[in-house]
Amino acid sequence: MSEAGHTTRIPLETRVLEVNDTIAAANRAELARRGIFSVDIIGAPGSGKTALLEATLRALAARPHPADRREAADRRYSAVLVGDLTTRRDADRLSRWCDKVVQISTGQGCHLEANQVRDAMAGLDLETVDLLFIENVGNLICPVGFDLGQNAKVGVFSLTEGDDKAAKHPYLVEAADVILLNKIDLLPHLTFDLEVFHADVRLLNPNVPVLEVSATTGQGFGEWLAWLEREFAGNAGARAG
Amino acid sequence: MIGPVHEFSIAEALATQVATYAPATGRIRIVEIRVGALRGLETESLAMCWQAVTGGTPLDGSTLEVEQLPWTLDCGMCGRTWTSPVPFVTCECGNESPAPTAGDELNLVAISYDDAPNKFGDAPNELGVAADEPAVAAQESAIKEPSA
Numbered sequence: 140m141s142e143a144g145h146t147t148r149i150p151l152e153t154r155v156l157e158v159n160d161t162i163a164a165a166n167r168a169e170l171a172r173r174g175i176f177s178v179d180i181i182g183a184p185g186s187g188k189t190a191l192l193e194a195t196l197r198a199l200a201a202r203p204h205p206a207d208r209r210e211a212a213d214r215r216y217s218a219v220l221v222g223d224l225t226t227r228r229d230a231d232r233l234s235r236w237c238d239k240v241v242q243i244s245t246g247q248g249c250h251l252e253a254n255q256v257r258d259a260m261a262g263l264d265l266e267t268v269d270l271l272f273i274e275n276v277g278n279l280i281c282p283v284g285f286d287l288g289q290n291a292k293v294g295v296f297s298l299t300e301g302d303d304k305a306a307k308h309p310y311l312v313e314a315a316d317v318i319l320l321n322k323i324d325l326l327p328h329l330t331f332d333l334e335v336f337h338a339d340v341r342l343l344n345p346n347v348p349v350l351e352v353s354a355t356t357g358q359g360f361g362e363w364l365a366w367l368e369r370e371f372a373g374n375a376g377a378r379a380g
Numbered sequence: 381m382i383g384p385v386h387e388f389s390i391a392e393a394l395a396t397q398v399a400t401y402a403p404a405t406g407r408i409r410i411v412e413i414r415v416g417a418l419r420g421l422e423t424e425s426l427a428m429c430w431q432a433v434t435g436g437t438p439l440d441g442s443t444l445e446v447e448q449l450p451w452t453l454d455c456g457m458c459g460r461t462w463t464s465p466v467p468f469v470t471c472e473c474g475n476e477s478p479a480p481t482a483g484d485e486l487n488l489v490a491i492s493y494d495d496a497p498n499k500f501g502d503a504p505n506e507l508g509v510a511a512d513e514p515a516v517a518a519q520e521s522a523i524k525e526p527s528a
Contacts, residue, residue, distance in 0.1 A: 146409065146494040151401065155394050155413065155486045249385045281386045284419060284484060309467055310418040310484065342477055343467070 159285060162253035166260065166288025170271065175218075176371040177271035179251075179287050181311060182295030183304075184277030187321040189229045190354035191295065192219065192272055196236035198364055199270070215371070216267045220259045221274040222251040229274065239263055250281035253288055269371065283310045290374055291316035294347075298322040302332045305339040312343040317350065317366055324353040387421055390486070391429035395439060397488060406495035408439055414447045414489050417467070417482035423448060449485060453478040 154160060170177050182188045199215050218239035221229045230242035241259040243251060256273065265271075273289060275282040283292070294315035296304050299322055305312050312318065318340060326333070333351075340349055348366065352359035398411055411430075415421050423446040430444040450463040458473035467480035 146492055147403075147406075148410075148490050148492040149401065150490045151488050152490075153397070153488045155390065155397055155488050158397070159393070249389060280420060281389060284486065306468060309480070309482075310420055313418060313482075314484075338477070342479060345479075 156285065159253045162257055163286035163288040166253055166257055167290075169260065170288060170290070173265050173268070174375065175265065175268050175271050176291075176367075176374045177273065177289045178291045178293050178367075179273045179275055179282070179289040180293045180295060181275045181279070181282045181315075182277065182297070182319075182321075183279045183300055186277070186295045186297040186300065187354050188274050188277070188295050189221070189232055191319065191321060191352070192221075192274055193232055193236060194354045194357065194360065195272070195363070195367075196233065198360060200236055215269045215367075217270045217272060218263055218265065218268045219272045219274065220251075220256060222248075222255070222276045233274075239268065245276055249276055249278050250285050251275050251287055252285055256287045270367070279304070279308045279311055283314050291370060294318045296320050296336070298325050298329055298331045302336045303339075305336055305343070309343050312340055312347070315344065315347050316370075317348050319363065320349060320351045321354060323351040323358055324356045387425040388429045388433070390421060391426060391433045391444075394430070394444075394488065395433045395437070398439060398491060399437075401491055402438060403493045406493045408442050408491050408493045410443050410445060410490075410492035411439075412445045412447070412489040412491070414449065414485055414487045416449045416485035417451045417465075418484040419486055421446075421486075447489070449483060451480045451482045453480055455479075 180188050180192070196217055196219070199217055217237050218241075219230075219233050219237050220241050220243055221233060222243045222245050223229050225244060225246070227242055230240050234240045241262055243255050243259050245251065245255070251273065260271075271289075273287060292311075292315050294311045294317070296318065298320065305318075320336065337349060340347065350359050350362050350366065352363055394411070394413065398408065402408060413426075415426075426446055427444050430442075434440050434442060448465070450465050451467045452461065453464055453467075453469055453471070454461050455471040455473060455475050455478040457475040457478075458471060460471060460473070460478075464480075467482070469478065469480075470476045471478045
């Protein structure tokens with residue numbers, strides 16, 4: 140502290156991320172206006188986010204193609220935003236199953252921010268879209284605290300990361316609306332204690348559904364797609380009400 | 381990536397926000413923030429990143445003060461409630477899994493600035509400029525004095 144001069148303290152009590160949050164709120168309102176249900180998919184690099192999305196889009200695309208969206212209650216039109224540091228690889232893989240894929244190159248960024256999502260949405264024709272999947276940058280920490288305007292957060296963990304990862308990432312577990320435990324097909328080959336993982340999740344977030352899935356074998360996809368359908372319908376009900 | 385990547389992006393966002401509150405004269409000396417336990421932000425890493433982010437800017441030399449809000453633990457077996465810096469703690473009654481809860485606050489609480497001499501040893505005058513040259517100081521004095 141200086142010896143001369145007068146110090147003035149100004150109380151502020153503002154949210155550090157208020158600029159991001161304001162844009163996120165605008166994104167949320169825009170998606171609501173269009174009747175789109177959106178998810179922010181967060182998981183470590185290699186947890187299988189892209190593989191899960193590929194399998195999900197493939198399952199959604201396999202439904203019959205109606206001429207008019209309104210005639211098929213179970214047909215869902217998807218769009219995908221994928222955040223990647225530098226490559227286009229994720230976007231290229233997903234483009235095979237969905238014709239509305241936007242790559243967001245974050246450069247050094249370890250998480251997506253609301254302005255990036257806003258700009259990506261502006262580049263898409265969202266007229267016929269029901270579901271917006273946002274694949275965040277591979278990272279279990281940074282993305283959790285940055286609101287993008289999504290309806291729900293999907294926390295992706297995988298068996299190969301170890302059964303202690305829920306305990307080590309309490310923010311994601313607490314904030315998640317659903318948790319996918321991926322690569323469940325590898326259970327016989329690993330010393331992953333399912334009970335430890337589930338108990339840690341229950342302690343941090345007693346009500347969050349934990350779905351054991353495999354993007355490669357399709358195990359657990361019935362429940363995962365059913366969760367998406369329920370949340371989409373619930374969102375529609377909230378909009379109509 | 382290695383190092384405190386998470387703290388770095390928060391320090392960047394904070395510096396941008398603090399800069400919007402910069403006073404017309406004087407320098408910001410202290411920046412106070414409050415952080416909820418869910419955020420998992422380490423005070424030391426934040427301070428380090430703050431130095432790196434503000435170096436060479438008008439915020440250079442300012443101190444980041446971090447108030448860390450703790451976890452609240454709720455023992456379902458004996459009913460005891462207490463606070464802790466970590467979420468997984470065994471209760472005195474023997475319960476190994478008391479329920480942890482915490483907030484994710486990330487708030488700019490206050491900034492403190494003063495009009496004390498800057499690092500060059502010169503006090504800013506009313507124009508907000510350090511008079512480091514006698515000739516300049518004389519010129520400014522002449523401007524300030526009322527006309528005869």
